[in-house]
Amino acid sequence: MSAWQRVIDDFDYYLDAPGRVSDRAMDALLAFLDIEVELSPHAMDDWAVRVAAAAGAGPARLVEALAHNDLSRIAAFALTYCGAPGPVDLTSDDEPTRLALHIAAGVHEGWAASDDDLARFGRAFGALLVSRNVQPGMLDALTLCAGTPGDVLAELPWAEPEWDTPVAAVDDLVRRAPESHVEWLLAMAARHPAQAPRLADSAARTEDSRLVEPYGIALLAHENVEIRRAAVSRLSRSWRTAAYQDAVAALLTHAELADAAVTRLAALADRRCLPHLVERIERVENVGVGRQFSAELLPHILRKLTEPTLAEHAAKLLLATATWGDPQLLMRPEAADVVDRLRRAGANSALIEISHRVSGWRRASPEMIARLRVLATEAPARVRQYAQHALLSVGDKENLVPVLMAEITEHPVRTGEAAQHDVGFGWRTDATACVWLGTIGVAAAQAVPVLRAMLTETGPAGEARAEAAEAYWRVTGDADTALSVVDSLASLPGDLGVRAREAAGRIRS
Numbered sequence: 001m002s003a004w005q006r007v008i009d010d011f012d013y014y015l016d017a018p019g020r021v022s023d024r025a026m027d028a029l030l031a032f033l034d035i036e037v038e039l040s041p042h043a044m045d046d047w048a049v050r051v052a053a054a055a056g057a058g059p060a061r062l063v064e065a066l067a068h069n070d071l072s073r074i075a076a077f078a079l080t081y082c083g084a085p086g087p088v089d090l091t092s093d094d095e096p097t098r099l100a101l102h103i104a105a106g107v108h109e110g111w112a113a114s115d116d117d118l119a120r121f122g123r124a125f126g127a128l129l130v131s132r133n134v135q136p137g138m139l140d141a142l143t144l145c146a147g148t149p150g151d152v153l154a155e156l157p158w159a160e161p162e163w164d165t166p167v168a169a170v171d172d173l174v175r176r177a178p179e180s181h182v183e184w185l186l187a188m189a190a191r192h193p194a195q196a197p198r199l200a201d202s203a204a205r206t207e208d209s210r211l212v213e214p215y216g217i218a219l220l221a222h223e224n225v226e227i228r229r230a231a232v233s234r235l236s237r238s239w240r241t242a243a244y245q246d247a248v249a250a251l252l253t254h255a256e257l258a259d260a261a262v263t264r265l266a267a268l269a270d271r272r273c274l275p276h277l278v279e280r281i282e283r284v285e286n287v288g289v290g291r292q293f294s295a296e297l298l299p300h301i302l303r304k305l306t307e308p309t310l311a312e313h314a315a316k317l318l319l320a321t322a323t324w325g326d327p328q329l330l331m332r333p334e335a336a337d338v339v340d341r342l343r344r345a346g347a348n349s350a351l352i353e354i355s356h357r358v359s360g361w362r363r364a365s366p367e368m369i370a371r372l373r374v375l376a377t378e379a380p381a382r383v384r385q386y387a388q389h390a391l392l393s394v395g396d397k398e399n400l401v402p403v404l405m406a407e408i409t410e411h412p413v414r415t416g417e418a419a420q421h422d423v424g425f426g427w428r429t430d431a432t433a434c435v436w437l438g439t440i441g442v443a444a445a446q447a448v449p450v451l452r453a454m455l456t457e458t459g460p461a462g463e464a465r466a467e468a469a470e471a472y473w474r475v476t477g478d479a480d481t482a483l484s485v486v487d488s489l490a491s492l493p494g495d496l497g498v499r500a501r502e503a504a505g506r507i508r509s
Contacts (some may be wrong), residue, residue: 003081005057007048010129010158016046019162025074026050032065033057052076057086069094076100077157080126084108084292090119096155101441102126111135125131125158134180139187145170146192157191162342167195169204180215182408189222196222216244225256232260236267245270254274263289284313289322292326305334311341315350327365330357335366343375343398348383351375352424355386357392371394376403385424385432392436400436401444408450413460427495431464438471448475455485464500465489473507 001009017023030037030050037053039046054062055078063085065075073096079085080103090105092098096247097218099122105112106126114120124141144150150166153159159169167188174184175458185203189196203215219231235248249272253260258276269292277290281300290297301321305314318338322330329335335354342350357371358364364372375387375395386406391400411430412418416471426432434451437444452469454461466486473482486507489500 002052003427004045004048004052006081006130007051010046011163015045015048016044018047018164018453021022022074022157022160026054029054029065029071029074029078030346031073032068033061051078051376054148055082056080059083059088061283061479063088066092066097072097073100073156076104078375079104080129085099085412095152095301098122099149103129103158106311113139115138116304117144117147118149118152121145121153125153125173128176129205131467132177139174139184141178142170142184142186142193146188162230171199182218183239185215186218189219189227191498193222193224193227193287197226200230200234207275213241216248220244220247220251229260232257232264235264240268244366248271254319256302259286266278266292271294281317283422284309287317291321291324292359294321297321298325298329301329302332302334305338311338311345311347312350315339315342315347315354319350319353319357330354330361331365333365333367336365336371339368339371339375339465341487343371348380351379351383352386355383356389358390360387362395362398364390364394369394372396373399373403376400377406381429385429388436389425389434392439397443398456401440401447404433404437404444405447405450407431411461413463428464428466429465434464437469438474441474442477444471444475448472451475463496466496466503469500470503470507479507 011018017026017324022350026047030053033054035053035057037050039049041217047190050454055251056073059079059082062079062082065071069077072092072094074175076097077100078089080100082118085104085108088101090098090101092101095118099118102119102122103126106123106128109232111127111130114123120137120141121144124138127138128142145153145166150159150170153166153169154161157163159166159283164172174181175482185199188199197199200215200219216231216234219229222228222231227357229261231246232251235244245265246269248261251257252265252272254261255369262273262276263286266277271293273292274296275299277293278300280287280290281297281304284304285303287297297319301317301324304317315338318329318335322328322335325332336419339354341350345463355375358368358372369391372387372390376384376391378384379387388403390399391403408414411428413430421430423429426435434454437447451468451472457465466489469482469485473479483504486504489496490504491497492500
């Protein structure tokens, strides 16, 4: 196999360099070797072409380059891709150079055991670069990628940080010997537990049946509970077998892993988790994962919503299952009853979230609309605005117009009351009411007197004139009057001038 093809196999075709360090080092090596490389503007194999050119200089010239400290690492790397160099001194004061030399030795001479971790790791890495023949001791040596030898590998192109990590580089390499991959993965889990979840993700992405069952089941039996949790969470449609799924189901009664097992089995519509989902409904904990069984679970949910539980618990259950069923739960009378309980309890965050959901759906039951009308007039400013926006979204215009008019006329800047600044939309509730009246358009004709009065206001109340003028135009179609107001404000400094100029642009457009 040519050097070029080997570099493509070990890296990628579409690669100019694994990283900036390797890029500069390869340029320096080619300059030392007095090699000019012509790269095709249409090809993207720059790295493979340059490495092959350096390797083509021959072992003798690359060994000469080893004597130069600034070239030793990249020269030892290039030795990996040239012909057998013959006897080479494998010692070096520079650890990355020494590792690269042992990798080259592994490529050209094969695996050899050693008491030196760096040498042992390098020989195993090099041997596997060119052969799928995994010999005793090699996999053990390759687990050193999570230790000091791996840190040294990160100084070389194979695992330069801009390209790969040492553990990922070895994981990719061991895949060349699939019959040994599980054994190496389990050895890594035993010696470096922190690496197991990432390696499990990597194995899952392969969707290789030779990995899924033995590796998954073995991780489920690992002594480290967090690794077992990671193995449970990796069970998915793309990475499962019947035996693996059964092993996860066996954990449904495990003190620490039951919740994780329920979540994964529910996603796979495994009915063995149903009793546990019903228990979650009773506890109002992480219910949303049971959507696959919404038909069986909705009766339990509806019963729970009618119980005298804490209003916050009812809201949590409702929001987690709002889209379940036909009609969807948020469209049912029971959902509207929950809003009543939340209002009485002053659970403002939950009321805001429910109003927000209705806004997104742009539809609501008559019972929910009735509750939103109450919130739109009585609740604190922030909740009130979210309810108003929900009513706007579902098209309850006739009832909303007088509410928005009152939002303007009863605003603290006009009544002298203490102002509420915790608003959810816009910078002030009366300004936002103008925007929404403009959105309603001609159907908001009864608000024209209120909007017209705002056009001549001064002081703090007059700071909403830009929004009032634009709303007046949208409701009446009278652009001249609206422009006379915003144009008079456009030259003012600060936010009012900015808003006036933006409004003028929309009116003129």
